[in-house]
Amino acid sequence: MPRVLSKELKNHIGKKVELWGRLYSLRELSNELAFVNIQDRSGLVQFVFEGIKIDAKVGSIIKASGVVKKEERAAMGVEVMGESIEIIESPKEELPFDISKKTLKVELSTLLDHRPLTIRHETIRSIFNVYDTVLNAYNEVMRDMDFKEIKTPKTSGAASEGGANFFTLEYFDKKAYLTQSPQLYKQICVGAFERVFEIGPAFRAERHFTSRHVNEYISLDAEFGFIKGYEDIMEMLTKVIKHIFKKIEEKNQKDLELYKAELPKIPEKIPAIKLQEMKKIIKEKYGYEMSKDTDIDPQGEVYAGQYAKEKFNSDFIFLTHYPKRKRPFYTMLDDENPEETKSFDLLYKGIEISTGSQRIHNYDNLIKSMKDFKVNPADFEHYLHAFKYAMPPHGGWGMGSERIVYKLLNLGSVKEAVLFPRDVKRLHP
Amino acid sequence: MPRVLSKELKNHIGKKVELWGRLYSLRELSNELAFVNIQDRSGLVQFVFEGIKIDAKVGSIIKASGVVKKEERAAMGVEVMGESIEIIESPKEELPFDISKKTLKVELSTLLDHRPLTIRHETIRSIFNVYDTVLNAYNEVMRDMDFKEIKTPKTSGAASEGGANFFTLEYFDKKAYLTQSPQLYKQICVGAFERVFEIGPAFRAERHFTSRHVNEYISLDAEFGFIKGYEDIMEMLTKVIKHIFKKIEEKNQKDLELYKAELPKIPEKIPAIKLQEMKKIIKEKYGYEMSKDTDIDPQGEVYAGQYAKEKFNSDFIFLTHYPKRKRPFYTMLDDENPEETKSFDLLYKGIEISTGSQRIHNYDNLIKSMKDFKVNPADFEHYLHAFKYAMPPHGGWGMGSERIVYKLLNLGSVKEAVLFPRDVKRLHP
Numbered sequence: 135m136p137r138v139l140s141k142e143l144k145n146h147i148g149k150k151v152e153l154w155g156r157l158y159s160l161r162e163l164s165n166e167l168a169f170v171n172i173q174d175r176s177g178l179v180q181f182v183f184e185g186i187k188i189d190a191k192v193g194s195i196i197k198a199s200g201v202v203k204k205e206e207r208a209a210m211g212v213e214v215m216g217e218s219i220e221i222i223e224s225p226k227e228e229l230p231f232d233i234s235k236k237t238l239k240v241e242l243s244t245l246l247d248h249r250p251l252t253i254r255h256e257t258i259r260s261i262f263n264v265y266d267t268v269l270n271a272y273n274e275v276m277r278d279m280d281f282k283e284i285k286t287p288k289t290s291g292a293a294s295e296g297g298a299n300f301f302t303l304e305y306f307d308k309k310a311y312l313t314q315s316p317q318l319y320k321q322i323c324v325g326a327f328e329r330v331f332e333i334g335p336a337f338r339a340e341r342h343f344t345s346r347h348v349n350e351y352i353s354l355d356a357e358f359g360f361i362k363g364y365e366d367i368m369e370m371l372t373k374v375i376k377h378i379f380k381k382i383e384e385k386n387q388k389d390l391e392l393y394k395a396e397l398p399k400i401p402e403k404i405p406a407i408k409l410q411e412m413k414k415i416i417k418e419k420y421g422y423e424m425s426k427d428t429d430i431d432p433q434g435e436v437y438a439g440q441y442a443k444e445k446f447n448s449d450f451i452f453l454t455h456y457p458k459r460k461r462p463f464y465t466m467l468d469d470e471n472p473e474e475t476k477s478f479d480l481l482y483k484g485i486e487i488s489t490g491s492q493r494i495h496n497y498d499n500l501i502k503s504m505k506d507f508k509v510n511p512a513d514f515e516h517y518l519h520a521f522k523y524a525m526p527p528h529g530g531w532g533m534g535s536e537r538i539v540y541k542l543l544n545l546g547s548v549k550e551a552v553l554f555p556r557d558v559k560r561l562h563p
Numbered sequence: 564m565p566r567v568l569s570k571e572l573k574n575h576i577g578k579k580v581e582l583w584g585r586l587y588s589l590r591e592l593s594n595e596l597a598f599v600n601i602q603d604r605s606g607l608v609q610f611v612f613e614g615i616k617i618d619a620k621v622g623s624i625i626k627a628s629g630v631v632k633k634e635e636r637a638a639m640g641v642e643v644m645g646e647s648i649e650i651i652e653s654p655k656e657e658l659p660f661d662i663s664k665k666t667l668k669v670e671l672s673t674l675l676d677h678r679p680l681t682i683r684h685e686t687i688r689s690i691f692n693v694y695d696t697v698l699n700a701y702n703e704v705m706r707d708m709d710f711k712e713i714k715t716p717k718t719s720g721a722a723s724e725g726g727a728n729f730f731t732l733e734y735f736d737k738k739a740y741l742t743q744s745p746q747l748y749k750q751i752c753v754g755a756f757e758r759v760f761e762i763g764p765a766f767r768a769e770r771h772f773t774s775r776h777v778n779e780y781i782s783l784d785a786e787f788g789f790i791k792g793y794e795d796i797m798e799m800l801t802k803v804i805k806h807i808f809k810k811i812e813e814k815n816q817k818d819l820e821l822y823k824a825e826l827p828k829i830p831e832k833i834p835a836i837k838l839q840e841m842k843k844i845i846k847e848k849y850g851y852e853m854s855k856d857t858d859i860d861p862q863g864e865v866y867a868g869q870y871a872k873e874k875f876n877s878d879f880i881f882l883t884h885y886p887k888r889k890r891p892f893y894t895m896l897d898d899e900n901p902e903e904t905k906s907f908d909l910l911y912k913g914i915e916i917s918t919g920s921q922r923i924h925n926y927d928n929l930i931k932s933m934k935d936f937k938v939n940p941a942d943f944e945h946y947l948h949a950f951k952y953a954m955p956p957h958g959g960w961g962m963g964s965e966r967i968v969y970k971l972l973n974l975g976s977v978k979e980a981v982l983f984p985r986d987v988k989r990l991h992p
Contacts, residue, residue: 175758223925226952253756265714303731303741305990306768322678326688327691335764350716350718515992516678516992522655523680553714553752556716561720563751563948
């Protein structure tokens with residue numbers, strides 16, 4: 135009998151079907167009556183077995199047949215009157231914890247240590263259903279806007295943007311680094327393709343122990359030329375954000391419901407406030423003062439998010455004009471106040487999900503800025519080549535893909551939105 | 564005046580337009596007449612300036628205006644009668660070599676050393692136009708077949724598949740490895756999502772000095788459950804290959820023409836021949852004998868490709884049943900001959916572009932195979948967890964994305980199909 139997916143069952147009411155999947159949960163009311171949830175790649179469906187002894191362990195890989203019945207109360211709108219169940223593969227042991235419960239109540243460390251099992255839980259699968267949509271939506275919207283997809287190297291002979299937060303590598307007889315971002319490469323590519331995007335890993339050797347950091351993440355990057363100013367970049371990023379959530383709305387209703395997650399409010403134009411002004415507002419409105427030396431701290435970001443919600447009914451806010459010393463050497467300075475930059479962070483529910491700026495495109499200005507930042511131009515020979523031979527005005531962003539899902543689903547940690555997260559202590563599984 | 568892209572000019576005949584891009588080449592016949600090629604992200608178009616002195620260097624970023632004229636002989640079907648040219652950014656120096664010629668005749672090392680410049684050449688851009696299509700086509704076809712996109716870590720506490728060909732990394736106070744493939748992770752994910760694919764970097768610390776190897780490449784991976792045998796995998800991969808080339812046919816005609824590249828012949832069913840049989844055929848037909856110990860060598864692959872073309876009019880051929888000792892421990896053995904495996908390589912024009920197999924899905928068999936391969940199960944604790952708690956029959960492939968473009972365009976080296984390639988000696992740019 136050909137296989138039918140659980141999501142297709144509603145088209146087979148009254149017919150006999152065969153499902154392939156996992157025996158997700160088993161409730162035997164008597165020897166005469168058993169309720170079995172079967173999970174396949176499209177979801178979960180209940181089989182009702184009457185007068186048939188179920189001789190299969192929870193977690194088994196099975197093929198089950200039965201007749202589809204309409205059942206309004208069921209999640210799929212159907213249930214299946216089971217006729218047979220064939221075991222393909224059985225678990226060797228009892229599962230170390232029950233993953234058939236509606237919610238998976240385990241500590242974060244257990245959740246991550248047992249990733250091969252915990253990702254089988256319906257609620258955890260939902261996280262990665264949403265993540266899958268984020269990846270594809272980013273790919274779609276960037277191509278719609280005529281960006282070319284590039285893949286740049288993750289190993290490099292030079293520490294990408296300077297600074298100290300990179301992992302070092304033995305590369306044959308040389309020393310190499312893992313790139314912290316595709317920044318320099320994507321800028322070089324603007325000189326050839328004008329509009330480029332990349333979806334790829336970024337590596338940060340930062341000793342963070344927070345719920346919002348991992349040491350390896352998937353960065354959604356974009357860089358493009360012929361901009362008039364950093365506002366063009368924020369406008370483009372707004373389109374991207376809108377498309378991503380539109381796609382999630384279309385594809386992930388069931389996943390959102392499991393988390394009681396609400397789609398964000400995104401105004402036509404996301405509000406943008408200068409960082410210094412935001413700090414003043416936070417002090418006045420929430421009595422929270424940050425030192426002049428910090429750009430903004432996590433608590434400040436939370437208040438900025440709260441302000442955006444209260445004042446603009448927006449889950450997003452751009453903070454702009456970060457101080458020069460808080461941004462890398464390639465960031466373009468503001469024309470009116472050269473201590474500030476043409477830069478922004480995008481906050482979603484009070485957390486930074488994206489960072490961008492207009493970049494310096496003039497060769498002489500770039501050299502000047504490097505010297506000002508005590509960065510040695512000789513270390514950036516190839517990068518500088520692109521500028522020596524003329525670059526258009528340009529800019530772009532990097533965006534943490536996992537943070538979008540983390541905040542949308544109100545997860546406890548961004549690590550829950552990564553299949554196999556890496557942190558200071560975690561290199562397994 | 565709003566910007567028009569060169570590819571849109573045919574819709575603006577008789578109208579005045581403004582183009583933004585790069586002054587790609589300049590031919591001054593006299594003070595009265597100059598031909599200027601302007602390159603933007605969509606292509607190249609010729610401006611004709613009469614009685615206007617062009618005071619801009621080749622390579623400059625410019626805005627140029629003029630009136631569009633139909634011109635059958637031109638590539639875009641139009642040319643522009645230039646009226647003005649505004650310089651946005653000039654090169655600081657003469658270019659180290661002329662990139663305005665129709666073909667870029669430089670050594671491979673020059674081509675790669677000067678990547679920030681050479682990728683600006685029209686023929687080099689074409690390579691990455693095709694590559695962009697490959698990436699998107701793979702994404703499309705995998706989603707069409709109901710695969711979920713996953714992103715797995717590239718840093719790991721364990722050497723992914725065993726063996727010695729991995730890069731080591733300082734990871735805070737620990738030692739880590741760069742993953743050679745997402746193999747173990749994607750198998751784990753089959754246990755949760757059934758069908759998964761990944762597009763991501765793979766790192767191989769192999770001392771190759773060939774035209775077909777790089778040490779970091781983008782692998783197009785897939786893994787899926789509930790297969791009946793390795794033939795299902797080859798069938799699925801055939802669909803993928805067909806979709807990729809269909810998309811290239813639709814989108815990259817201009818790029819193919821630049822390389823006089825022909826789309827491959829792909830039969831309805833790609834021929835599949837057992838490796839040992841292929842070696843016999845190669846010996847008989849081409850007089851080339853390989854030792855029993857090698858599976859197949861590069862020259863053998865070339866002959867296999869030649870045979871596929873002569874016998875089946877196919878640019879592709881599957882070689883199957885690789886010897887057990889030539890495949891990793893997780894490969895399923897053939898039922899009839901346990902010295903052979905349920906595995907395959909896919910050759911395109913006589914070069915391996917993909918490797919796949921059915922995997923062992925039974926826990927006890929997997930442990931037995933590990934011991935047989937002198938692999939310590941304790942080193943694969945998390946991976947084995949997935950199997951301890953039941954896995955469906957499954958398999959998949961890895962495919963070298965860059966090799967597809969390398970062979971299609973008949974490039975001299977796969978490195979030409981990588982923006983910033985990494986090899987034993989090359990970590991820059």
